[in-house]
Amino acid sequence: MEMRLRVDPVACDGFGHCAELAPEFIALDEWGYPILSPAPIPKQYQKIAEMAVNQCPRRALLFERLETAIRHKPIRKRV
Amino acid sequence: MTDVAASSMAPRLLAGTATGQRLDFSQHVAVHGPLALPNRKGTPQFREQILNEIDASGLTGRGGGGFPTGTKLRAYIQGHRRHAMVINVMEGEPAAQKDSVLACYAPHLILDGAEILATIVHAPSITVAVARDNPAAFESLSAAIAERQARGKRPFDIKVVAPPSRYVASEESALSHWLDGGMSLPTFRESKPARLPVRGRGAIVDNAETSAAVALIARHGGTWFASGGINGAAGTTLITIAGAVADPGVFEVPLGTPVRDVLALAKPIAAPTALLLGGYGGTFVGPEALDRPYSRDGLVDIGGNLGAGVIIVFNSSNCIVAEAARIARWMANESAGQCGPCVFGLPAMAAELGKLAAGSKDPALERSLTNHFEVINGRGACAHPDGVVRMARTALAVAGDDVASHLQGRPCAASRNDTILNLPYNEGEIEWK
Numbered sequence: 001m002e003m004r005l006r007v008d009p010v011a012c013d014g015f016g017h018c019a020e021l022a023p024e025f026i027a028l029d030e031w032g033y034p035i036l037s038p039a040p041i042p043k044q045y046q047k048i049a050e051m052a053v054n055q056c057p058r059r060a061l062l063f064e065r066l067e068t069a070i071r072h073k074p075i076r077k078r079v
Numbered sequence: 080m081t082d083v084a085a086s087s088m089a090p091r092l093l094a095g096t097a098t099g100q101r102l103d104f105s106q107h108v109a110v111h112g113p114l115a116l117p118n119r120k121g122t123p124q125f126r127e128q129i130l131n132e133i134d135a136s137g138l139t140g141r142g143g144g145g146f147p148t149g150t151k152l153r154a155y156i157q158g159h160r161r162h163a164m165v166i167n168v169m170e171g172e173p174a175a176q177k178d179s180v181l182a183c184y185a186p187h188l189i190l191d192g193a194e195i196l197a198t199i200v201h202a203p204s205i206t207v208a209v210a211r212d213n214p215a216a217f218e219s220l221s222a223a224i225a226e227r228q229a230r231g232k233r234p235f236d237i238k239v240v241a242p243p244s245r246y247v248a249s250e251e252s253a254l255s256h257w258l259d260g261g262m263s264l265p266t267f268r269e270s271k272p273a274r275l276p277v278r279g280r281g282a283i284v285d286n287a288e289t290s291a292a293v294a295l296i297a298r299h300g301g302t303w304f305a306s307g308g309i310n311g312a313a314g315t316t317l318i319t320i321a322g323a324v325a326d327p328g329v330f331e332v333p334l335g336t337p338v339r340d341v342l343a344l345a346k347p348i349a350a351p352t353a354l355l356l357g358g359y360g361g362t363f364v365g366p367e368a369l370d371r372p373y374s375r376d377g378l379v380d381i382g383g384n385l386g387a388g389v390i391i392v393f394n395s396s397n398c399i400v401a402e403a404a405r406i407a408r409w410m411a412n413e414s415a416g417q418c419g420p421c422v423f424g425l426p427a428m429a430a431e432l433g434k435l436a437a438g439s440k441d442p443a444l445e446r447s448l449t450n451h452f453e454v455i456n457g458r459g460a461c462a463h464p465d466g467v468v469r470m471a472r473t474a475l476a477v478a479g480d481d482v483a484s485h486l487q488g489r490p491c492a493a494s495r496n497d498t499i500l501n502l503p504y505n506e507g508e509i510e511w512k
Contacts, residue, residue: 008267009418010460029454033419062269 002040002066011060018052018061040066091307091315092291093331096184104226107187114191121198129199135301137313142167142286143387156200159281164202166193168209168287169249172358173501175387177317178287180329182216186223192290194235195297204236208254212244243510246413250461251284262511264415265461288317310335312374320345322391322499339369349394353477357386359406360466363473398494400485403474404432405498410467412505421464424455438490
C-alpha cells in the first residue's frame with residue numbers, strides 16, 4: 001500500500017517538528033508551515049514519516065492511502 | 080436591492096417579477112402553476128422520476144461548484160442514512176445578488192424546490208440559511224413560509240436561519256458547522272465529498288437558484304428546462320452584472336448566450352477591457368471572452384468559470400492591478416484565520432499587489448508574487464486562498480503590459496481612480512458565531 005503525507009491545515013500551528021525530522025521530503029514555507037510532496041513516501045523514509053506523524057504536537061500530520069489502480073491482464077478472445 | 084431586468088427571452092426563474100413585485104403564494108401559483116407532491120416521504124417512483132428529470136435537465140449547482148445536481152443527489156442518497164436539507168442563500172460574495180433577488184421576488188420557487196429536494200432525500204425538515212446582513216431576503220422567505228403554513232394542510236417544517244455574514248461562512252462545511260452549533264468556519268475534510276454533520280444527520284447543501292431550478296424541472300420536465308439554454312448549454316441561469324456598467328443588476332439569461340450579449344443587458348459604460356468572472360475568487364479574462372458563449376464549456380479554455388454567476392466589467396479607466404490589490408486585501412480580511420498559508424500568505428500577497436499597484440521598482444517583487452501564488456495555492460482547508468490566487472494570477476495575466484510599466488515604477492493613470500468594486504468595510508473584529 002503506497003502512502004503519502006497530508007496535513008490538516010486547520011490543526012497545524014507551524015511547530016515545524018515534521019520538517020526537522022524529515023527534511024528530505026517535508027519543507028517549510030516562509031511562515032513555518034509544512035509543504036508536503038504529493039508523491040508517495042519512498043520506502044526508505046517510511047520510518048521517518050511515521051515518526052513525523054506520531055510526534056506532531058498538534059496531531060495535524062496524517063497518512064493518506066494512495067489507491068493503486070486495479071489492472072487486469074488483457075483477456076485473450078477468440079476471434 | 081438591484082432591479083430585476085427583463086432580457087430578450089421569456090424569463091423562467093424570474094417569471095412574473097418584471098413589475099418589481101414580490102410574488103406571494105397565490106401569485107406564485109398563478110404564474111408557475113401548482114406543485115403536486117406525493118406524501119411527505121415521497122414514493123420511490125417519485126424519487127426516481129424527479130432524479131431522472133434532473134439528470135435530463137443538465138442542471139449543475141448554481142452556487143459556484145457547477146457539479147451536476149442529479150449526480151450529487153444520487154451520491155448523497157446512497158451515502159447517508161439520516162438526512163438534513165439545507166438551502167444556501169448566504170451569498171457571501173459581495174458582488175453577487177442573484178440569490179437575494181430570487182429570495183426577495185420569487186421566494187416560493189426556492190421553497191418549492193426545497194420541498195421537492197427534501198422529499199426525495201427523505202429529510203424531515205428544511206433549513207434555509209440567509210446571511211445576517213440580508214434582512215430583506217430573510218423577511219421575504221419568512222413571510223413566504225408563513226403564507227404556506229396558512230394555506231397548507233400539512234405544511235413542511237421549514238425554518239430560516241441567519242448565520243454570520245462573512246465570505247467563507249457560505250462555504251458548505253462552514254455553514255453546516257454553524258448549523259451544528261459551532262462557529263461558521265470551514266472545516267478540514269480528509270476526503271471530498273465529505274459528510275457534513277448537522278445534529279446527528281448528514282446534511283446536503285444546495286444553492287437557492289439550484290433549488291428554484293428544481294421547482295421548474297418538477298413542473299415542466301428536464302427537457303423543457305434544458306431547452307432554455309443555447310449553443311449547447313442547458314437551461315437558463317441568473318447572473319449579476321456589476322462594475323463599469325450603466326445598469327447593473329441581476330438578469331436571467333439562457334446559458335450559452337454570447338458574453339457580449341449578456342453584458343449588453345447591463346449597458347457597459349465603455350468597451351470592456353477585462354471581466355472578472357465568478358466573483359472575487361474568480362477569474363479575470365480579457366476581451367477575447369466577449370465572443371464566447373456564457374457557459375462552462377464556452378469559457379473553460381480561457382480559464383473562465385461561471386462561479387456564483389457574477390460578471391464584473393472593467394474598462395480602460397480601471398486599473399486591473401489596483402483593483403486586484405483591493406480585492407486581495409479584502410479577501411485577506413475575510414480569511415477565517417485558521418490555516419497558516421491563508422492567514423499569513425494572503426496579507427503578504429495583498430501587500431505585494433498593493434506595492435505593484437502603487438508602482439514599485441523592487442526587482443524582486445514579481446518573482447516574490449509568483450512564488451506566493453505557488454506556495455499559497457491548495458494549502459487551506461477550504462478553497463478561499465485558492466480563489467484569491469486565481470483572481471490575482473489572472474489579473475496580472477490580463478493586465479499584461481500594464482504590469483510591466485507598474486514594475487518600472489510608472490503606474491498607469493487609471494490606478495489613481497476610485498474603485499468600481501463593492502467591498503464592504505471588513506477590517507477589525509470578526510463575528511463567527
